[in-house]
Amino acid sequence: MSQEHETLPGVERFADGVHGAVIRPDDDAYDDARAVWNGMIDKHPAAIVRCAGVRDVIETVAFARKADVPLAVRGGGHNVAGTAVCDDGVVCDLSEMTAVRVDPAERTAWVQAGATWADLDRETQAFGLATPGGVVSDTGVAGLTLGGGIGHLRCRYGLTCDNLRAADLVTADGEFVTASEDTHPDLFWALRGGGGNFGVVTAFEFDCHPAGPEVATALVFYSGSEAKSCLRAYREYVETAPDTVSTLTSTGVMYDEDLFDADVVGDLKFAVMGCYAGPPEEGEAVLAPLQQFADPLVDVSAVRPYTEFQQILDADYPDGMRYYWKSLYLDALSDPAIDRIEYWGEKAPSPLSTVDVWELGGAITDTGIENSAFAGRHAPFLLGVEANWEEPAMDDANVQWVRDCLDDMRQFSDGSVYLNFPGFLEDNDETMARTFGTAYDRLVAVKDAYDPTNLFALNQNVKPSGDGEHAG
Numbered sequence: 001m002s003q004e005h006e007t008l009p010g011v012e013r014f015a016d017g018v019h020g021a022v023i024r025p026d027d028d029a030y031d032d033a034r035a036v037w038n039g040m041i042d043k044h045p046a047a048i049v050r051c052a053g054v055r056d057v058i059e060t061v062a063f064a065r066k067a068d069v070p071l072a073v074r075g076g077g078h079n080v081a082g083t084a085v086c087d088d089g090v091v092c093d094l095s096e097m098t099a100v101r102v103d104p105a106e107r108t109a110w111v112q113a114g115a116t117w118a119d120l121d122r123e124t125q126a127f128g129l130a131t132p133g134g135v136v137s138d139t140g141v142a143g144l145t146l147g148g149g150i151g152h153l154r155c156r157y158g159l160t161c162d163n164l165r166a167a168d169l170v171t172a173d174g175e176f177v178t179a180s181e182d183t184h185p186d187l188f189w190a191l192r193g194g195g196g197n198f199g200v201v202t203a204f205e206f207d208c209h210p211a212g213p214e215v216a217t218a219l220v221f222y223s224g225s226e227a228k229s230c231l232r233a234y235r236e237y238v239e240t241a242p243d244t245v246s247t248l249t250s251t252g253v254m255y256d257e258d259l260f261d262a263d264v265v266g267d268l269k270f271a272v273m274g275c276y277a278g279p280p281e282e283g284e285a286v287l288a289p290l291q292q293f294a295d296p297l298v299d300v301s302a303v304r305p306y307t308e309f310q311q312i313l314d315a316d317y318p319d320g321m322r323y324y325w326k327s328l329y330l331d332a333l334s335d336p337a338i339d340r341i342e343y344w345g346e347k348a349p350s351p352l353s354t355v356d357v358w359e360l361g362g363a364i365t366d367t368g369i370e371n372s373a374f375a376g377r378h379a380p381f382l383l384g385v386e387a388n389w390e391e392p393a394m395d396d397a398n399v400q401w402v403r404d405c406l407d408d409m410r411q412f413s414d415g416s417v418y419l420n421f422p423g424f425l426e427d428n429d430e431t432m433a434r435t436f437g438t439a440y441d442r443l444v445a446v447k448d449a450y451d452p453t454n455l456f457a458l459n460q461n462v463k464p465s466g467d468g469e470h471a472g
Contacts, residue, residue: 008046008090014063020052020096033093034085036074039320040395041082045072048091054202057092057170061200064090065172065455072458073200076114077140080323081422083196083458084143092200094142102127107208108165113142113201121307130211130306132157135248135273137311142201147419147460148193148374150382152309153211155246155362156277161192161374162367163207169199172451190446193374194436195419196459197443198450209277212306216276216283218247218290219300219312221260224268226294227251227345231338231357233293234272243362245286247274251345252354259298268346269297275309316352317388324387324399326406327421328413329379333357337412341383344405349397350389355405358382373443375436376418383409384421419460428461 007024015022023033024047033048046069049060064071070089076098085091097114104127111120118137124130132153134144149160157163166180167188177199179188190198222230234249241247250271257265272290276283280303291299317323330337345355358381365377376382385405387398416435433440440462447454447464454464 008067008069010063010067011047014059015047018049018051018056018059020050020056023048023050034091035320036082036085037078037317037319037323038080038082039322040324041085043082043085043087045086045091046088048085048093050093050096052096054168054170054176057094057200057202058174058176060090060092061170061172061455062174064092065174070458071455073196073456075140075142076116076119077138077143078136078317078323079140079143080325080420081460086458094200094202097202100124102129102208104129109206109208111141111204111206113140113203115141117141117144117310118307121310124208125212125305125307127208128210128212129208131163131206131208132160133310134160135310136313136317137307138314138317141204143196144420145204146191146194146196146201148376150358150360150418150420152246152275153209153277154364155243155359157209158363158367159193159374160206161372162363163209164188164192164204165207166205167191167201168203169201171199172453172455186442186446187450189371190373190443192372193419194443194446194462197447197456197462199456211277214280214303215306215309216280216287216303217301217309218272218274218287220272220291220293220296221254221298222270222272222294222296223264224251224253224270224342224346227268227270227342228338230270230272230293231333231341232335234290234357235333235338237289238359238361242286244276244278244283245274246277246359246362247272247290248356248358249273250354250356251341252348253351254354255351261297264297266351270345321352322387322389322392322395322398324402325421326385326402327418328383328406328409329376329416329418330357330381330383330409330412331379331414332412333381334412337409340408340412344385344401344408347401347405348387349394349401350387352388352390353398353401354384354386354388356384356386358384369439373436373439375416375439379416382418383413384418385409386421422460429463432460432462 072086074084094114097112
C-alpha cells in the first residue's frame with residue numbers, strides 16, 4: 001500500500017465540475033471518508049467522490065477511466081470484503097444518494113443506491129409493504145441486491161434480486177442505461193445476483209409485498225450442549241415448514257452480558273431465528289416448535305413490528321469492529337455436517353463469532369437460473385462462517401479459523417459460495433467459475449459487452465474474455 005499520495009492529474013478541474021464533495025488525502029475529512037464498516041480495512045484512495053446525483057457518477061467513472069486508476073464503488077452499507085475502497089484510486093461514493101419513493105397502488109419502490117434497508121423499510125412500512133432484504137437494517141440496498149439478498153422474507157417472497165424490476169446504472173463507457181426484462185435484458189439478468197461487475201447502479205426499482213406492520217417472530221437461545229440435537233430438530237422442522245416461514249440458526253458463544261446469566265454468558269450456545277410472512281396469529285402457532293427444541297436459556301420470541309425485527313441484530317454488527325466471513329452452499333444438513341458445525345462453533349477464537357445455517361428453498365427455488373444470475377437456488381441450506389472480533393492482534397487467529405472451517409465443510413458442499421459472504425476471495429477466478437457453473441460464460445459475455453477492460457474489477461470479479469485489463 002502506498003503512503004505517498006501523488007495528486008491525480010486533472011483532479012482539481014474534475015472537482016470543480018462535480019456537485020458533490022471530492023475528498024483528498026490532505027483534507028480533514030479524509031480519514032473518516034475512507035473508513036468503512038469493517039475495521040480490518042485500511043486503504044488510502046487518491047480521491048473519494050461523494051456523488052450528489054447521476055451526473056456526478058458519470059463524471060467520476062469517466063475521470064477514473066481516463067486517469068487509468070482503480071475505481072471502487074461504495075453504497076450505503078457493510079461491504080465485508082472491503083472492496084468499497086481502494087489504494088491510490090478513486091472511490092465513487094453513493095452514500096449520500098438515499099432517496100426512496102414508494103408507489104403503494106402498484107406495490108413498487110424506487111430506491112437510490114446509497115440507501116440502507118432501514119431507509120427502505122421505513123418508507124414501505126408506511127403502507128404495510130416490504131421488499132425482501134437482509135437481516136441487519138444498516139445493510140446497504142445496493143450490495144445486497146447485486147449479490148442476491150437473503151433475508152427474513154426469502155422463502156415466501158424470494159431473494160432481494162428476485163424482486164428487482166429495473167435498475168439504472170452508469171456503464172464503463174459512461175453511458176446511462178436502465179436495465180429491465182424489456183431493455184438490456186442480458187444486463188438485467190446479470191445484475192440479479194452477478195455482483196457489481198457491470199456498472200455503477202444508481203437506483204433500483206423493486207416489487208413490494210404485504211408484510212407487517214407486525215409479524216410473528218422467533219428468537220430462541222439454547223445451551224451449546226444441546227446444539228447437535230437442536231440442529232437435528234431444526235432439520236426436521238424445515239422439512240415440513242410452510243414457505244411463509246424463513247429461518248436461520250447460529251452456533252457460537254454469542255457473548256452478551258445483558259442477555260445471558262453470568263454462569264452461561266461465556267458458554268457455547270445455539271440460537272434459532274424465524275419470521276412468519278403472514279397473519280401474526282397464524283405465525284405464532286407455526287413458529288412454536290422452534291421454542292421447544294430443548295429448555296431455552298433465553299426466549300425473546302414475540303409478535304413485534306416488522307421494522308423492529310429487521311433491526312434486532314444491528315447491535316451485534318457495530319461499525320468499526322473486525323469482520324471476516326465466508327460461506328458455502330450445503331448439499332444437506334446431514335448428521336456428519338451437524339457434528340462439524342458444533343465443533344467449529346466451539347473452536348471459534350472470538351466469543352462474538354458464529355457458524356450459521358440459513359434455510360433456503362421455497363420461493364428461492366421456484367425462480368429458475370434462466371431468470372437471474374444468482375447461483376444458489378439448488379441448495380437447501382447456506383453455511384455462513386462469521387468471524388467477528390475487536391482486537392487487531394487476533395486477526396490471524398480469526399481468519400485462520402474461518403479458512404479451516406471452510407476447508408473442512410467443503411466435504412458437504414459443491415464448493416459454491418454466496419457472493420455477499422465472500423470474505424476476501426483469494427481464489428477469485430476458480431471460486432466464481434465454480435459458483436456460477438454453466439451460467440459463468442453468460443456472465444462473461446455480459447461483462448465483455450458492458451465492461452470489456454474490467455474497470456469494475458473491485459468486487460467478486462467476473463473477468464472479461466479479452467486481454468484488455470484496466471488498472472483496477
